[in-house]
Amino acid sequence: MTQPTTHIDIEKFPRVELCHRPTPLEPMPRLTKYLGGPRLFVKRDDCTGLAIGGNKTRKLEFLLGDAIEQNADTVITVGGVQSNHARQTAAAAAKLGLKCHLVLPRVVDWQSDDYESSGNVLLDRLFDAHVHVVDDTEKAREKVTELVAAADGSAYFIPSGGSTAIGSLGYVGAALEIAKQTEAMDLQVDHIVLATSTGGTQAGLLTGFAGSDAHPAVHGIAVYGDAETAMDEVQRLVVESADLLNTNVESASDRVVVLDGYLGKGYGWPTADMIEAVSLTARLEGLLLDPVYTGKAMAGLIDMVRKEKFKESENIVFLMTGGTPALFPYREALIRD
Ligand SMILES: *Cc1c(COP(=O)(O)O)cnc(C)c1O
Numbered sequence: 001m002t003q004p005t006t007h008i009d010i011e012k013f014p015r016v017e018l019c020h021r022p023t024p025l026e027p028m029p030r031l032t033k034y035l036g037g038p039r040l041f042v043k044r045d046d047c048t049g050l051a052i053g054g055n056k057t058r059k060l061e062f063l064l065g066d067a068i069e070q071n072a073d074t075v076i077t078v079g080g081v082q083s084n085h086a087r088q089t090a091a092a093a094a095k096l097g098l099k100c101h102l103v104l105p106r107v108v109d110w111q112s113d114d115y116e117s118s119g120n121v122l123l124d125r126l127f128d129a130h131v132h133v134v135d136d137t138e139k140a141r142e143k144v145t146e147l148v149a150a151a152d153g154s155a156y157f158i159p160s161g162g163s164t165a166i167g168s169l170g171y172v173g174a175a176l177e178i179a180k181q182t183e184a185m186d187l188q189v190d191h192i193v194l195a196t197s198t199g200g201t202q203a204g205l206l207t208g209f210a211g212s213d214a215h216p217a218v219h220g221i222a223v224y225g226d227a228e229t230a231m232d233e234v235q236r237l238v239v240e241s242a243d244l245l246n247t248n249v250e251s252a253s254d255r256v257v258v259l260d261g262y263l264g265k266g267y268g269w270p271t272a273d274m275i276e277a278v279s280l281t282a283r284l285e286g287l288l289l290d291p292v293y294t295g296k297a298m299a300g301l302i303d304m305v306r307k308e309k310f311k312e313s314e315n316i317v318f319l320m321t322g323g324t325p326a327l328f329p330y331r332e333a334l335i336r337d
Contacts, residue, residue, distance in 0.1 A: 008176070008211030008245055010169050014065035018092055019057045019170075020049030022177050025185070025317070030284040037305040038314040041189075042287065043178060046322040051091030051123065054084045054322025055201050058170030059162035060092045066166050067098070067156035074099040074151045077158040078140050080107050080268060081133060082292070082326045085161050087120040090129035100129040101147050105140040108268030112332055119329040161198030163233070165240035171204020172211070172241060178317070179212035187315060189216040193304070194319035195297035196220030196230050196258050197267075201321060203237030203256075207245070210252035216317070220258040221300035223293050224267045227260040234258060262300045268292050270333040273299035278327075278334065290323025291330040297321075 024047060028040040048057040067075060075093050079086040079102070086102040093100035102124055108115075116133065124131050132147075134140050148155050158167070182189050196202045202220045209215055222230045234256045242249040264271035270291055277298035278289045289295045301318055310316060327334065 008172060008208065008247055010173050010245070013062055013166070013169055014069040015061045016065050016068065016092075016096060018050050018061050018064075018095070020047065022181055023047045025178070025181050028285050028287075028318070031281060034280070034284055035302065035305045037308070038310045038312055038316050040301075041315065041317045042285075043317050043319050045174070046288075046320045046324060048322070050095070051088060051127070052322070052325055054088055055171070056085045056088040056162050056322075057092070058174055059167035059200060060088060060170070062166050062169045063158050063162055063164070064092055064096060064098070068096070070156060072098070072154055072156035074101065074155040075158060076101045076103070076144060076147050076151070076155050077162070078103045078105070078144060078160050080104065081116055082108070082120045082268070082329055084120060084293075084323050084326065086129075087123045087127075087325065089158060089162070090124045090127035093129065094127040100127070101132065102129050103132045103134060103140045103143045103147070105134050105137050107137065109266060110268055110270075112329065114329040114331060119325045119327070123325060161200060163198035163200030163203075163237060165237060165244045168200040168204035168207065168237050168241045169244070171201050172208035172245070175205045175208025175214075176212055179209070179214040182214060189214060189317050190314040191310060191316045192216050192218045192319055193297060193301045193316065194218070194220060195223045195293035195321055196234065197224040197293065199230055199233035199237050201319075202258070203234045203241055206234070206238055206252040206255055207241045207249050210249040211247060218255065218257065219300075219304075221262050221297040222258050222260055223263060223296045225263075227258040230258040231256050259300060262296045262303070270330065271296065271299065273303070275334060277302055287320070288324045288327060289320070290326045291333065292326055293323045294321055
């Protein structure tokens with residue numbers, strides 16, 4: 001039975017324009033043929049347009065809209081040293097003329113010369129953000145408190161990954177965009193697969209689909225910690241976004257699925273499956289995944305196809321959430337002689 005459609009209106013929230021939209025939705029014919037399973041598509045949210053793209057751009061449209069509404073002139077956020085969220089925040093702040101502080105704890109147990117200077121960190125510096133690399137999350141908290149106090153009421157703090165109810169509105173919008181796009185293509189999407197870390201992307205999608213005529217199953221692949229913790233976060237954000245939108249999405253909160261099995265030793269730690277997924281997608285589709293998020297999510301998708309978790313007749317969309325700049329600091333893991 002199809003769910004009754006709930007009306008969802010995101011237009012009433014303050015927003016800044018940062019994102020190229022709609023992002024393309026493209027078939028992946030060579031990867032589909034190679035795996036010999038269901039039809040695979042990719043939603044190109046690496047093409048959101050701002051500073052090499054990625055999923056945080058959609059969230060930042062609403063987060064920074066809110067910041068400006070509150071008369072903030074400084075944005076403060078946190079993330080791993082190679083955080084894509086930090087890089088997109090720095091770029092958006094530069095574009096909007098806001099001051100930006102990035103507090104980056106060394107949470108990834110991956111040491112290389114490139115890790116603290118190349119990729120996203122290089123870009124953070126080009127965008128003229130104040131970069132504060134600290135030893136651990138406790139030190140990060142202290143630094144944030146100090147920076148917020150120093151800004152004397154003019155700072156807007158964005159938590160890790162931009163995953164608040166307001167940030168999730170970006171992916172409520174993305175779900176509505178996918179529903180419209182697939183209707184125009186006459187394509188029924190049965191499953192969406194994506195990397196889940198702080199949960200705002202998956203929560204936004206589930207909330208948005210609850211308010212559309214499309215109801216694909218959404219599979220998050222845990223890339224930060226265990227699936228249970230991620231699932232709790234997604235569930236919390238679904239409830240909070242629904243509250244913010246003043247809508248009832250009980251069905252969405254029941255549909256939260258996050259899968260374990262593709263994280264390896266931990267967040268940001270390379271795995272053999274990730275390396276296979278990154279190379280296959282590059283060789284067969286000319287598409288650049290990343291080592292921390294989309295590479296592991298694609299490893300999950302490939303494994304599910306191989307284990308015949310999908311029907312041959314189904315259509316699967318991989319949400320390409322970005323992360324490309326992180327390929328460079330992981331050079332030594334990706335290319336071995
Ligand atoms: C942040 C990020 C994600 C995860 O999104 P969440 O909303 O934190 O779950 C996935 N892919 C990339 C490339 C990211 O930077």
